[in-house]
Amino acid sequence: MRDAFNFVAAEVTDSVNAYFDSLATYYSVIYACYMSLSLILCLVFGLFVFKKLREQIITSAHILSIMPLEELDQRDR
Numbered sequence: 001m002r003d004a005f006n007f008v009a010a011e012v013t014d015s016v017n018a019y020f021d022s023l024a025t026y027y028s029v030i031y032a033c034y035m036s037l038s039l040i041l042c043l044v045f046g047l048f049v050f051k052k053l054r055e056q057i058i059t060s061a062h063i064l065s066i067m068p069l070e071e072l073d074q075r076d077r
Helices: 002-066
Strands: none
Touching: none
């Protein structure tokens, strides 16, 4: 009877260890996918914001080059 109990206990322990190992692997894969997706979205969003900011700076520079400096106050120059 003791041998049967030890066998069942060993099988249950092995089964639980295998389950948690596979669960840890799945969580690692899901976390890696989440982090890579987050990084890609941050890069895309960052490039979009950088492009819009660059366009605004260029537009402001063009507007300022058109305006005559004599009409601006000293602090605005």
